[in-house]
Amino acid sequence: MRPVSEEDLTARARIRDVAMALFAERGVKATTIRGIAEAAGVSPGLVQHHFGSKEELRHACDEYVLSYVREQVETGITGRNLEKPEFVESVHRTAPPLMKYLGRALVDGSPGAAAMFDELVSVTEKHLSRDDDPQADHRARATVLTAMKLGITVLHEHVSRALGTDLHSPQGALRTGRAQLDLIRPEFLGRELFEQARTGLERFEGRQ
Template identity: 40%
Template sequence: MRSASDDLTARARIRDTAIAAFARNGFDATSLRAIATEAGVSAALIVHHFGDKNALRTECDDYVVSVFTDEEHDLITAPTSDRIRTALNDLGRFGPYIDYLARMLVDGSPAADRLFDSFLARTRDVLAEQRDAEMLEPMSDPEMTTLLVTLIGLGPVVMRAQIARTLGTDQLSPAGLRRTTLPTLELLTHGIYSTSSLLDGARDALAADGDTSEGDAS
């Protein structure tokens, strides 16, 4: 007879194998039989623990969300705001979670929405702290700026393959992150235009159209 601990160990092994397989091949292209073979269990045992592939995916979604957002999660022992950075510094161990995260963020699942919302909220908190410390320039629409900064942070995760092809190296590797750091901070600190003509022109055009959607400039 299997013990309760055996069942828990098998369930975790199946989940972790499924996370890696879904991240590598995609949900639709990954079968329960393939996961079972890779995990060293029977397909019947997966059905016993999870019911079907959709239920298995839901558990994988929830687990990956908890890895990056749950302070009590013991897989990555770092504050939630630093968990992606910690994972990026050890892609050998945490790479499947990053790749799974990338697929989640583009698939429109409820778990992906929860995860994105948590990243957005964290960015909002950081910008609020920096605003209180008088580190930020005035913003026409602080919430839109929060969204754009969040997208800058998540873009390399979602577009990892395309960026690696362009740069010739994985941007999420230590070398890639070093190359990214200064240009990103230059962009956020100084911008890229040496003139305000485009910004002034956009403001004039929006004013002429009667646009009143700008947020608090503070």
């Protein structure tokens, strides 16, 4: 087996990113290997060389988005970086194409999308505060909160139209971020985590 070159890795990432964009825009069924190759500026054979089939390519996209979500949770929440404007800016810059893909995947349905939803529920449940009501059904709370937040992603076109600005632009992300914090009691997330998120948004806004 020949060694994997830097050029191969760059082509693979480009193909994956183009596939995510096309899957998000058209859906998996309406997207072809040939169309992905054309948009990525490579041959269909190279797409198949890196990913084998369209289904395997979709699986790679699912895994990439799930890995991204895990990394942002680890860095932002576990690493306590939510209040840093650099972290907020990085998420707002890198997340939109992945979130558009996730929104479409949740609507179209796939094992990968189901796994992403389940993991987001588990992560949310882990970080919910128990202080406001130790006897509450925290699994149900985490599930509903996850569904509500992902609903914004799934309905991004309608949210953007209602706001009069692109949800995934810095201004749109700031408005929806502030609105979500306005609607959630601090005790629900824990006062410290809530204040970190609020501070991060305010500092990021000050840079715009």
